[in-house]
Amino acid sequence: MARIDGRTFDSIRDTKITDEYLIHPDGSVLIEMGRTKVICTAFIEDKVPGFLRNTGKGWVTAEYDMLPGSTETRKIRGVKRGKQDGRSQEIQRLIGRSLRSVVDLEGFGERTIWMDCDVIQADGGTRTAAVTGSFIAMIKAFSKLKEKGLIEKIPVNSFVSAVSVGVVDEENLLDLCYEEDKNAKVDMNIVMTDKEEFIEIQGTGEEAPFSMGELMNLLDLGKKGCRDLFKIQKEILGKDISREIMEA
Amino acid sequence: MARIDGRTFDSIRDTKITDEYLIHPDGSVLIEMGRTKVICTAFIEDKVPGFLRNTGKGWVTAEYDMLPGSTETRKIRGVKRGKQDGRSQEIQRLIGRSLRSVVDLEGFGERTIWMDCDVIQADGGTRTAAVTGSFIAMIKAFSKLKEKGLIEKIPVNSFVSAVSVGVVDEENLLDLCYEEDKNAKVDMNIVMTDKEEFIEIQGTGEEAPFSMGELMNLLDLGKKGCRDLFKIQKEILGKDISREIMEA
Amino acid sequence: MARIDGRTFDSIRDTKITDEYLIHPDGSVLIEMGRTKVICTAFIEDKVPGFLRNTGKGWVTAEYDMLPGSTETRKIRGVKRGKQDGRSQEIQRLIGRSLRSVVDLEGFGERTIWMDCDVIQADGGTRTAAVTGSFIAMIKAFSKLKEKGLIEKIPVNSFVSAVSVGVVDEENLLDLCYEEDKNAKVDMNIVMTDKEEFIEIQGTGEEAPFSMGELMNLLDLGKKGCRDLFKIQKEILGKDISREIMEA
Amino acid sequence: MARIDGRTFDSIRDTKITDEYLIHPDGSVLIEMGRTKVICTAFIEDKVPGFLRNTGKGWVTAEYDMLPGSTETRKIRGVKRGKQDGRSQEIQRLIGRSLRSVVDLEGFGERTIWMDCDVIQADGGTRTAAVTGSFIAMIKAFSKLKEKGLIEKIPVNSFVSAVSVGVVDEENLLDLCYEEDKNAKVDMNIVMTDKEEFIEIQGTGEEAPFSMGELMNLLDLGKKGCRDLFKIQKEILGKDISREIMEA
Amino acid sequence: MARIDGRTFDSIRDTKITDEYLIHPDGSVLIEMGRTKVICTAFIEDKVPGFLRNTGKGWVTAEYDMLPGSTETRKIRGVKRGKQDGRSQEIQRLIGRSLRSVVDLEGFGERTIWMDCDVIQADGGTRTAAVTGSFIAMIKAFSKLKEKGLIEKIPVNSFVSAVSVGVVDEENLLDLCYEEDKNAKVDMNIVMTDKEEFIEIQGTGEEAPFSMGELMNLLDLGKKGCRDLFKIQKEILGKDISREIMEA
Amino acid sequence: MARIDGRTFDSIRDTKITDEYLIHPDGSVLIEMGRTKVICTAFIEDKVPGFLRNTGKGWVTAEYDMLPGSTETRKIRGVKRGKQDGRSQEIQRLIGRSLRSVVDLEGFGERTIWMDCDVIQADGGTRTAAVTGSFIAMIKAFSKLKEKGLIEKIPVNSFVSAVSVGVVDEENLLDLCYEEDKNAKVDMNIVMTDKEEFIEIQGTGEEAPFSMGELMNLLDLGKKGCRDLFKIQKEILGKDISREIMEA
Numbered sequence A, B, C, D, E, F: 001m002a003r004i005d006g007r008t009f010d011s012i013r014d015t016k017i018t019d020e021y022l023i024h025p026d027g028s029v030l031i032e033m034g035r036t037k038v039i040c041t042a043f044i045e046d047k048v049p050g051f052l053r054n055t056g057k058g059w060v061t062a063e064y065d066m067l068p069g070s071t072e073t074r075k076i077r078g079v080k081r082g083k084q085d086g087r088s089q090e091i092q093r094l095i096g097r098s099l100r101s102v103v104d105l106e107g108f109g110e111r112t113i114w115m116d117c118d119v120i121q122a123d124g125g126t127r128t129a130a131v132t133g134s135f136i137a138m139i140k141a142f143s144k145l146k147e148k149g150l151i152e153k154i155p156v157n158s159f160v161s162a163v164s165v166g167v168v169d170e171e172n173l174l175d176l177c178y179e180e181d182k183n184a185k186v187d188m189n190i191v192m193t194d195k196e197e198f199i200e201i202q203g204t205g206e207e208a209p210f211s212m213g214e215l216m217n218l219l220d221l222g223k224k225g226c227r228d229l230f231k232i233q234k235e236i237l238g239k240d241i242s243r244e245i246m247e248a
Helices: A086-100 A126-147 A178-183 A210-247 B087-099 B126-148 B178-182 B212-246 C086-100 C126-147 C178-180 C213-246 D085-098 D126-148 D178-182 D210-244 E086-100 E126-147 E178-182 E212-246 F086-100 F125-145 F178-180 F212-246
Strands: A016-018 A025-034 A034-045 A059-066 A110-122 A160-168 A173-176 A184-193 A200-204 B015-019 B029-034 B037-047 B057-066 B112-121 B158-166 B171-174 B184-193 B198-204 C015-019 C027-033 C036-045 C059-066 C112-121 C160-168 C171-174 C184-193 C198-206 D017-020 D027-033 D037-046 D059-066 D112-121 D158-169 D171-174 D184-193 D198-204 E015-019 E027-033 E038-044 E059-066 E112-121 E160-168 E171-174 E184-193 E198-204 F014-018 F028-034 F036-045 F057-067 F112-121 F159-168 F172-173 F182-193 F199-206
Touching: A016 A126, A025 A126, A034 A126, A059 A126, A059 B184, A086 A110, A086 A160, A086 B087, A126 A160, A126 A184, A126 A210, A126 C178, A160 A178, A160 A210, A173 A210, A173 C184, A173 F172, A178 A184, A184 A210, A200 A210, A210 B198, A210 B212, A210 F178, B015 B037, B015 B126, B015 B212, B029 B126, B037 B126, B057 B087, B057 B126, B087 B112, B087 B126, B087 B158, B087 B184, B087 B198, B112 B126, B126 B158, B126 B184, B126 B212, B158 B178, B158 B212, B158 C027, B158 F172, B171 B212, B178 C184, B184 B212, B184 C027, B198 B212, C015 C213, C015 D037, C027 C126, C027 F172, C036 C126, C059 C086, C059 C126, C086 C112, C086 C126, C086 C160, C086 C184, C086 D085, C112 C126, C126 C160, C126 C184, C126 C213, C160 C178, C160 C213, C171 C213, C178 C184, C184 E038, C184 E212, C198 C213, C213 D017, C213 D171, C213 D198, D017 D126, D037 F178, D059 D085, D059 D126, D059 D184, D085 D112, D085 D126, D085 D158, D085 D184, D085 D198, D085 E038, D112 D126, D126 D184, D126 D210, D126 F212, D158 D210, D158 E198, D171 D210, D184 D210, D210 F057, E015 E126, E015 E212, E027 E126, E038 E126, E059 E086, E059 E126, E086 E112, E086 E126, E086 E160, E086 E184, E086 E198, E086 F086, E086 F172, E112 E126, E126 E160, E126 E212, E160 E178, E160 E212, E171 E212, E178 E184, E184 E212, E198 E212, E198 F212, E212 F199, E212 F212, F014 F125, F028 F125, F028 F199, F036 F125, F057 F086, F086 F112, F086 F125, F086 F159, F086 F182, F086 F199, F112 F125, F125 F159, F125 F182, F125 F212, F159 F212, F172 F212, F178 F182, F182 F212, F199 F212
Parallel strands: A059 A110, B057 B112, C059 C112, D059 D112, E059 E112, F057 F112
Antiparallel strands: A016 A025, A025 A034, A034 A110, A160 A173, A160 A184, A184 A200, A200 B198, B015 B029, B029 B037, B037 B112, B158 B171, B158 B184, B184 B198, C015 C027, C027 C036, C036 C112, C160 C171, C160 C184, C184 C198, C198 D198, D017 D027, D027 D037, D037 D112, D158 D171, D158 D184, D184 D198, E015 E027, E027 E038, E038 E112, E160 E171, E160 E184, E184 E198, E198 F199, F014 F028, F028 F036, F036 F112, F159 F172, F159 F182, F182 F199
């Protein structure tokens, strides 16, 4: 059965990563997956949170938000509601964890990499696009440190990308758009390394629980999607940087 | 290799659910898993959130918090920090989703079931204990509605329990205590139904990614743990209520 | 006239203090007065607030809160309302002041004793139970400092307990339960030392003012109640510690 | 022993109440007790809080704050600290309770009287000055309702005034200024009616507990102070209104 | 003297307005002035704030924010600081006022137009770019209402654009970039209509006051800049809509 | 055409500045312009904000607020609304900027002058009265530093005053009261030095844009108003201090 936008069940949407999207941050990309658009930026700060002071270790942290104009109905700003919504907090914690899992925190001194993922337009899969895009922005920030001679090598040992999978009308689908996501019986976000290992699996039976068989099928689809994304990431980063990460 | 508290790798900790623990809520239990203690309460309110008004549907929502005295180092109250921490929000969203996935929201009128999970003492696995315990408190609240003749049957079609699994020192372990959790390379929370279906899988490679093989082993351990918990839940609820749920 | 629960007008409710109730804090008790249950914990921190730095003095401070499941109607969490309610603030200030009035702040170095009083179940008199219970938790924390050789003696010169009194249907009653408190014309909380001196008197003519005569009668009842509580406190702390405090 | 400002131990400070101090509120006074200056205003709103809707009852509520320039060291605004401080909350609850205790809430329809007490200059005794001053502002607001024919009589059955007493250098003193208050061993605030009944007694042994004898002496001093204040209040309100209240 | 980017003193930067930039809002543009980039969106809501209910009038309101990655040093999110900064509030009030001054609030029913201006990249003049861009987004939202037959004509009687002017190194400059703005002795923002009337003038002698002569020169430069911007706006909106506004 | 209060179009209201209004601050005045009354205070703190530490420079900052009783309808406190309103923030930023523009920040060491402007009664023009009054309070605080020998001269080189002007019923008016302000088509606040230079011009076409001609007329009126205010300021400060500032 053809999908809303004509894709096959195991295709990701057209994905485009624009590097050096902004002038101020140390790394910045615009990632577009279909109509979903997220700006991911990285700033380097020469300081770490209290719990890491004098440990020689650095830190990577992420924040996630959506512009009011990014959603179908205007999204009320967190600052107006007086607090960040739970969903955004959950997502930014996921992004931070995912990036940190492949970073050698002892490899770039007592510095913090501040990642910001701001959704310009939402059409499903914003958190997974944010992971995939912010990986590139983070690598670019590390490259900058390396160019300045402040670190010897990029302290990252794998590529990281993420994709959503789900069960919609009894079909297993890769990279759900919003319309599909809304109707998904099962919804899963998968974050992987290019070594085909899992960093995070978050699966939810939104309306109904799911079986071990369904789980296996979804994980396979997720692997397929991440593989496609790693190709795009490697092209953007170029051969030298890509080889450095892969051989780390 | 024996575990800190002498358990085998596939044993849950001593688990005790005390029903009717408090006098005011419509359902209330104290669940103890080893040294972890959580009070789970349910209040019925004859009102639903705005998005459900006039739909005939009810709602189940959960809140989670830890007492200042529950943790090794005193936990600063959310109200003093000015906001709920991200972890607590994430957990309470998980509890709410898990319970709702087995509830027929059309089966108890325009009512809200307010679940509260307050950790009295934390020693790992507080979120999974909260899911397992609040399932009982919720059923008790529904039973009360039924006794009053306000609903005909308990609008729940499966039991729900949850347990953590993880990889510690290359070993797969069931139901991690805090000491084990701290050292876990992979950490996974599994929420299941008594039909052996998954409601939620949240797996994180805290320090390093994990393979498909590791994932399979952990899922098996999780199933084993939930099975043990279902037995305890069924004993507490008694034959009649248990059968009603299982046959729904 | 017999009271709701059969007590005489000058009886306190069945009171039970469970010591070492939790594993993490430096002192922790569960105090039960009738159906009112409060967890009181004490944590020692090797630091004082700014205004005491480099004075050689320590500090004792208290926080008070109620679990959502502790009250007849679910109590909304402070963190959800965005701020602590005025009543809780007032109560925790009272607890802090009451404890500090018998503590030699110069007797335990630049340390802070963090007291937390969390109401598990409320049936009137939660603030007075919190004072009585937290006194024990505080002494236990000081004992721990003494055992470790960090202080030579417990820096406390009197026992402290508290009780409520009130006028209900023209009768003077000791230790009001919620039902009585709701109907009280006059409501008074009394905090005393075992030397029969007052630490705090807070009397309010809720619905109507009260005369000097009524005041005298209530103060007498309060003394009686505190005397009963001192006995229980001394039993819990044991002879050695009790004598040390009484002879200080 | 003469006091700082030459008063005898049982004298209140020079007290002046300026009526109709502001043009916008329904009642407004500036009360000056020595160097302490508080603006007290009353606004009538034709609406009650939720819990009183459709009960036919009205409500009286109070807020209290201090201007940044009112204190020796600049007082940081509540809005900058993000919340009202505990002391202010405690005081405004006291003011509200004190006024309500003499008001017939059924006597002025479903209206709210909003009292605001803003300290322009603080030199001790701001909370008691606020009670004494806001009583006048409240009566003026009720008079306005009466003049408009919206109520038949002022729904208040007693005068209310308040004063502080304390023990300083072993002496019992009436109406403490800040310098005295700072050094007080015992500090007590007394709110009374002109029928010599107590509305509130709040006594604190700041540094040391106090005996029954000390309490008696302080209560006598407090009575003397309130008597002096009632005279001033009656002069301001004039014979007609005063008689109406006294004969209610 | 040539400017940093080679412009003459009376030139605006390269300005580009991309219409229909996002899919969800009722109007949305990306406005770029040199390196400054702002997304301006408009959402129509069928509801007005309380003070306009049942008046037949509509409302136009604006919010302004900057992405963390938009500034030289990462900008901390308002939601993390717990409140919107004063500068953002001031700017969004300016945008709202500016747009409302040319809108007939009685001409589009009881609806609210929510304008959002989010700065993607900041290089000076973000507030004036936001005014100029959001004017287009607002007109597009009104056009949508007209196309749907909900209003007969666009209820706007003039074009609105805005530009900054300033005195830098004794030279009067039009449309300051950040580098120039930082060094400006006088800084002025001018909002005008295409009838050459002023909507807002906000001039500040940042470091030193300015004379009447300087003011006149700056106002002339501002007029020149706005004229240039009206041309661009009219091109984007097309002849028909432009004529409708100009002839209103 | 005579104005509401009988003034000519180019008259300011009766203006009275009471110096040394409060005992605690380092400078304090009550400024009354017609029925508008604002307390302006200055406190000296021996500390500067982070961005000025170790620069040898001082800082002047201002806060503005209105008492609940100052407005026609009771003004809800910022602390109750959870945040300062946008208008107050805008005004306090204006006051701070205006004062700083004539202060030599290097002339009084690393100190902060905290200005507080609290409106006791509002009848239009509170922000301009706040600027005019706080200038005096600031000078008094500097005089105190000078008297103590901590600075050699008052580090201020001009007088600062402010006034509002506007167009009401086609007439240009000076110093608008609230009733006039409400009906003003154009509303402008002007802050000037006694050298007849502008510090701030904030003009808004509230309902309709304004022409260059109107602007010129309003600026002339504003100059006239400020001139009148400088006379009053100089009288209050006395010859010596006035000469010192004028000759700086």
